[in-house]
Amino acid sequence: MFTNEYVKRVYAQAEGRDGGQPEFLQAVREVFESIEPVVEAHPEYEKNGVLERLIEPERVIKFRVAWVDDEGRVQVNRGYRVQFNSAIGPYKGGLRFHPTVTESVVKFLGFEQVLKNSLTGLPMGGAKGGSDFDPRGRSDGEVMRFCQAFMTELQRHIGQFTDVPAGDINVGGREIGYLFGQYKRIRNEYSGALSGKGLDYGGSLARTEATGYGLCYYTQAALNTLRNDSFEGKTVVVSGSGNVAIFATEKAQELGAKVVTASDSDGYVYDPEGIRLDVVKDIKLGHRGRIREYADRVPGAEYHEGSKGVWTVPCDIALPCATQNEVDGESAEALVGNGCKVVCEGANMPSTPEAIATYQRAGVLYGPAKAANAGGVAVSGLEMSQNSYRLSWTFEEVDGKLKNIMESIVANSLAAAKEYGHEGDLMLGANAAGFAKVANAMVAQGVC
Structure with a gap:
């Protein structure tokens, strides 16, 4: 090995x-x-x-989160914050609320975040956090009380110059609002201690779209540089139906592609005419429904149980945007067998080692998550800058900066791959470029 x-x-x-x-x-x-x-x-x-x-986090914080449900019963969840590495800036990374959250999951996410943040070129260290709390089926009041209990402990360990959390799976605008309100109440300060905030209270335009748009900017730049190609006329399979998937679909369609799938943990929909984003947005952002509704509302669309089946749909480009290890070796073989030539990752570590080996054997253009999905944290970093300056940039300004960052990640990854004898290898290049910057900072700062 x-x-x-x-x-x-x-x-x-x-x-x-x-x-x-x-x-x-x-x-x-x-x-x-x-x-x-x-x-x-x-x-x-x-x-x-x-x-x-x-590989050893600077700090692992694990805490009890006790809160009261709508029936007056006390519920107890586990909370985590792993502050992994601060060599190049304050800790930065999202919070995930999902039953699968464990210390191992949070540590893998934090470790990846160190290199991802390094690749953006912004001064941000790496961290990650969250809880095994599941917001599905919970009322707004229950979600608010959980978030307030979670932040009551977390606030001791974060701050705009120390650690700036953001959102991740199941932590969107609603949850960030409740978390920020509790932070402000306890600390009696109005600062950029969280990113992903609403536009009315310090958030950045283009933050919601950032990870999905950034994924497509990265993919387009990689296609152009390595294949002299683009999204134009391509058939694209996207997994997931959260923010990353929705806005990756939106940008891919803008760039001339036809996206034919969307999925959630129950199953996936296939629309040969191309996914209608207005319907997906209404289902997922409008009333937090299940993706099976799409097939009931759009003639000609098919719903299939089981989310892994999405990888059997023929495509030119695959954009995994759901969760870790969603593409295994068998799924990767199906993708390659059905003509897929490009896989760029919107979720964190969505491909297993067996899947990555399959891509590499088949000559697939592979963009790893820490590079391809760095757009979200990049715009979080831009939100931190806007908060520090007490100003707000236009959508076009932020989107332009995001596009430049993603194109730079492709260029820097390819330069590092060439330097170390693996020309064209985006995965090795991303890891090498991100690691070298952090490693050099660690050496310069001595033993700490």
């Missing part, structure tokens, strides 16, 4: 300490396999213990 002895030794250390955290170990293994050439070229990294420090 590894050829470099230093990399091999540190990964074995991670397995020994964190053997019960499969998602975290998967993320570490994928990065370590890519950065071996960088480690070989920089012997000072071993002397300074860079890898040992890189």
